[in-house]
Amino acid sequence: MSLLSSTTALLGKELRTEFRSRELLTTTVVFILMVIVLFSFTFDPTYNESRRFGPGLLWLAFLFAASLMLQPCFLREQNNDTLSALRLSVSDPFAIFLAKLIANTLFLLFTEVLMLPIFAVLYNVPVLRVLGQLLLVFFLGSLGVSIAGTALSAISAQARMRELLLPLLLLPLLTPVLVASTQVTVGLLDASPFLEWKGVGFLVVFDVIFLTALWLFGEYLLEE
Template identity: 75%
Template sequence: MALLQTTATLFNKELRTELRSRELITTTIVFIVLVVVLFSFTFDPTSTESRRFGPGLLWLAFLFAASLMLQPCFLREQLNDTLSAVRMASPDPFAIFLAKLAANTMFLLLTELLMLPVFAVLYNVPVWHVLPSLALVLFSGSLGICVAGTGVAAISAQARMRELLLPLLLLPLLSPVLIASTEATAALLAGQPVLRLDWVGFLAAFDLVFLTALWLFGEFLLEE
């Protein structure tokens, strides 16, 4: 109960500070739109090519945008040493991660929802008829990106060359998520749409493993 209450209090703080600064959402949306538009101009794909390559490009764009978004989530807590204050006041350090994870996932999903119509139009790939299944894949994949990314962001925030360290650690770590999400999305956008439960199950397992790791080792990641 204390964990949920603390998480809710911190999540509320994350939303409030983000809504006032709009730092993460604005950066992510602008970046992701640029990437998808530039990919479209560079390749000028046909509808068949779009169904084949589109999901990969889409998830690469999500991944790069997420790495941009995840970087400041712990870094901006260092500006006034607020992370120390939160650590000293929170009965459970896992709540700090849960709140950041929930906020990051929400911001990333919001960006993806805004991005989806742009992708559908530019790549001529209809997505509306598979939207519920696609939402499940987007959620599982985004959670995977954010659960691993939040942990890595906590590590890199305390390191030298932190701007380089986050993508360097995160991108290889997230390659299984990238593959599973791309395969699941490609199956949904194919001529005969099908929800690949094996890939969705893989994503769920990835999320669970990294969430457990955060729960077990989260406090050590926050130490100076």
């Protein structure tokens, strides 16, 4: 099987597994919602303050949620003893990562899109006029988070204290994503919105570097 066909097959499996239970998505959505509400108590969410702090807290909520959501990614395979079967079923182990990271990007993007209107309403930030650009940042940011997160969840699944370990390994690694996505989002939510292309380019560079690293080293992550 080629990389493309095995990735599509595995992606179908990931999406089916999730949409049967939907537990990952519901939990993540509620988690982000909770963080957004709790954050409002830490500063005075007036119109101007929200514009300054809103993007940062939104991305922090996304990152925290992702570090929890990516947990079962490989753990599920391990608990069900399906990892070896998965490895035997594809010729290129990169397909496993590719399928998982595309699925994770979609899940993250889905929760983010769901949370955006709620965030906009609660914090009085107009998002409709920059919706397209916002989705672009969400996509590039979530892709970066998913690439690094999928790789690291393969590591943390085999360690002790894995629930704590994944956020610990993932969050410092994602500093550049947090900085760049927040910066671009701040620009988009500005009173006169603008798209900071430098930030968008930076996110693309991050995604490409880590995708290449995963492509080069991914197979070693799945060794037994």
